[in-house]
Amino acid sequence: MLDVFSYVKACSLVGAGLAIGLGAIGSAIGEGLTAGKANETLSYRPELAGEILKTMLVGQAVAESAAIFALVVAMLMFFTNPVGKPLLAAWAFLGSGLGMGLSAIGSGIGSGFVSATACEGIGRQPAAKSAINSLMLIGASITQSTAIYGFLVSLMLLFIGFPESADISRSFALLGAGLSTGFGGIGPGIGEGLTGSFAVTAVARNPEQVSKVTRTMLVGQAIAESTGIYALIVALLLIMVV
């Protein structure tokens, strides 16, 4: 017969696995895309090896942060102490793992798009490397926002206190909160990454227009993120209000 302790503990371990397992997908794809583009650019312009390597490493470090958030959540869940936690916490752990893991997929891939085109752009226009690099950092880090919303929801699900006994609907609500931010983070992450990568290409073609392109990119990304924010609102409603 399963007691509450082992049930919660098992769910926390499953949640930890889901968080880092799903969360590693996106960042790995994104970093691979970046490295591939960097290699392709290097084959055309081998004399720019140092510059391209630097941009590639910085871009990959930014794309990595989605996986780092997933790792933080996984570690917190792994070392959490389930003694005295109610049954509801088991569902919260599952929701937390799914929310963090799924939301990190989109952001990882999206940041990879941005840094891949940054490597390409430096090969095309080495003189504009500082403009390209700072635009890449801004674009890739805004792409990360939906993974950060997933991180926020996961931390809330981990640390919020639950009542000892609750009806079954509350537990589905917690799972739904994780799924909402998780899936909701995929689309905006990829979309904002596409925006950033087109913006970097535009700056590499026409470096004088960097401020206009940056402004268009930021406005466009802010709107592309709105559905991710709706998903965050629904998740917060599911955790707090329901």
Added chain:
Amino acid sequence: MEDFSNIPQFTLRLFNFNVDFNTETIIMTWIVMGLLIVFGFLATRKVSFIPNPFQVVGELLVTAFYDLTKDALDEDMTKKYFPIICSLFMFLLLCNWLGIIPKLSEPTKDLNTPLSLGILGFLIAHYSGIKTKGFIKYAKEYCDPIFFMAPLNIIGELAKVVSISFRLYGNIMGGAIIIIVVSHLVYSLILPPFLIMFFGIFVGSIQAFVFTMLTLVYISLQVK
């Protein structure tokens, strides 16, 4: 893993509320501020044509951030907002690097530090937006494209504070967790210095720069 659950706290009872101070973070922030004041003193004490090392570093930071600020804002705006951008970067850089020294920990590892800096940037951006555009035009931007989108637009603005501060916190906290776990697994043999190089210096610098640039970008979005 008791490193994470054991947070040194100092509780002050004020009227009917408990006010908790996170002593470790406060002391570390004071250390960073002290280092910055000493750096500023050494860099500007004897300004000469042949600069001393501190002056070189100071000039490097100031010119680089002056150019970055000028790209995003107008000429006269730059003079106004450049000091806060540059000092924000120096503060965050030292905060993120502080964990390299044993027994010290990064103040940015505590969510309170990034969150308060994010709220600071938010307030500055919106204050400057209201000041340059006037309140009516500022408020009208929230009703874009249709007026009933206003609550969603306001939530979108607030979400910026969440994303900017949690980005810094998550990265620094993640680096610290990885270093502790890996050091524990390999009995602190060879790997930890390399990890500290990567997470402390490389990721720390990038995230400090990203935080500063995003604050600058949010100000420039409001101003223009």
Added chain:
Amino acid sequence: MEISGPDFIKGLAFLGAGLAMGLGAIGPGVGEGFAAGKACEAVGRKPEEAGLLTRTMLVGQAVSESTGIYALVVALLLLFVV
């Protein structure tokens, strides 16, 4: 643990709300991002038309956002009405 019928239905409605908003956010996110990216490219090519391009981008994004809003409405209905 005793599970009653209405409770179960309510729980699955909450799960459905999360899934509706989560999955519904994927499409608009990718689409709006693509639109904004193309707008950035166009601004880089023809910077003097930046105002027109931004306006067109916003209208196009508003249309592609509509499915996301439907998902939000359905999620809120599932949360508060069912």
